Amino acid sequence: MRTPLRSRSLRGAVASVAALAVLAACSTDESIDDPAPQAGEESASETEESGGGEEWFVQADFDEQDEQRSATFEGDPEQPWLQYIDGEMTDTADYTSNKAQKVCFANASISNPWRQTGWITMNQQLKVLQDEGVISEMETRDAQDDDNTQIADIDYFISEGNCDVFVISPNSTAAMTPAVERACETGKPVIVFDRGVETDCYTTFIHPIGGYAWGIDTANFLVENLEEGDKVVALRILPGVDVLETRWGAAKKIFEENGIEAVDYFTGADPTKIKGIITDELTKGDVAGVWMDAGDGAVAAIEAFEDQGVDYPVMTGEDEMSFLRKWEETGLTGLAPVYSNFQWRTPLLAVQKIVAGEEVPKEWVLPQTPITEDERADFLEANEGMPDGHYAKFGGEDLPGYPQVWQERQIP
Known part of the structure; x- marks a missing residue:
């Protein structure tokens, strides 16, 4: 019997318990909840430029999830x-x-x-x-x-x-x-x-499908909308979480193969840190794209461009409502990947x-x-009244309590 896909993605490294404990796949947005700092966040946020990550990359898993995207x-x-x-x-x-x-x-x-x-x-x-x-x-x-x-x-x-x-x-x-x-x-x-x-x-x-599929979707989108030699700033929440590491592993591979200059940073999903990273990169020259391994802090990243008075980047965020709303407001070229x-x-x-x-x-x-630009308006309309920390593809529209329970964040 074949080894489960997620398990195979861990073959070369078992990350520290502290880092793995923090996130499932997505968000630490404080617009809904303000939890105490999680284990591993401080060290992650202190790490400015990361690089690396090759130990998480498994070509067979990349290929499998690439095929599953069109299954x-x-x-x-x-x-x-x-x-x-x-x-x-x-x-x-x-x-x-x-x-x-x-x-x-x-x-x-x-x-x-x-x-x-x-x-x-x-x-x-x-x-x-x-x-x-x-x-x-x-x-x-x-x-x-x-x-x-x-x-x-x-x-x-x-x-x-x-x-x-x-x-x-x-x-x-x-x-x-x-x-x-x-x-x-x-x-x-x-x-x-x-x-x-x-x-x-x-x-x-x-x-x-998994992290590789996310990385493939997002990196391909940026490559299709950028030119060889353009710079992309990759904003990553934390190290050591399998689905986040594989998102970046897939994207990094595609950027390298297509001549996109990508620099990546761990942010701890801290909006202030994200703004600082983008601002610093803009002082070095043009930033054509922003890639994120989760939607947290997407609004802060966009606001950094606004603060500097420069053109919006091509950008990938997530189906979190805060990104979808800012994407619509700005008219930037964007994509909302979904987990x-x-x-x-x-x-x-x-x-x-x-x-x-x-x-x-x-x-x-x-x-x-x-979620593509052509679909964005439909998802915004369908989720009107939902808080910024809500996820557009939550799939609960036919359940009792819709939409009030989600709007009011009635957490059992």
Whole structure:
């Protein structure tokens, strides 16, 4: 059986627990929440120019995700949270049950707006499945971005023995693997989503295509809109997080192959630091493009150009509303890559399929499609009234409580 894609991306390096603990994939925007500094942020923000990152790059994974960007997804495109790329399936006949299931969810955290948006959506999906008698309750333990806490959470669920299904969003990859394997040994279904682990004992592993796909989409967009020799400033949140490292690894490769001069900096998603970096680079000469591994700080980056009175760059951000709104306001040439937030619905819908005895994908790869300029207005209209930290492709429009629950950030 092949090694899970995310696990293979870690072959040459196991990052420090502190760095891996901070982010899933996306955001630390303080417009929604102002959490205490996370482990690893200070050292990351002190690192100005990073370079490197080659130890994270795996050509086979790059090639696979490049192909998956144009793959045909099974299922209804109106329900992308249920779509998947055809591949190995898990037989779930042994888990068939008419009894409402108790779900035990070991969550890495809800410490940033991307995770908060998904958590809200997940809980609204839970209400639907409770009303349908599929799930009796979901007991959740929040690890607050700490590996040891999440390991203890999983072991607590195992020792209590009251879980019908385990759902795990790992805080980090290597550290969480033994605990996930212990959950598998119970004989109960184990659903892993968002970040991977270094085992394939799970019933299904749910995730969007991945970091390489993000890097390919964004770097290709910049290359297509720039000239050879142009400078791009790459703004990176943190080192050591697999999906962020692979985003940059893919982009760096494409920039180098196309003669784009790219300099990268770790920012800690600090708007002041981002403005300073852009301002310093503009004093050295023209900056034609800005690449980001997440949307945090995109507005600050744009404002730095405004402060200097120079032309806007070609820029990639994210489907966070703050970037989409600033993009529209400025008219710059932009792209909003997506790390599909609607994936937070999928684990609970997988429970529904598993207890019905339906096959589920062993590796459940969800669509991951950027928002283009032609689509931006539609997403802005569809998400009117949502806060800046909301994610446009959250996929909860058909759930109870829409739109108020997301507008008011009613975090359970």
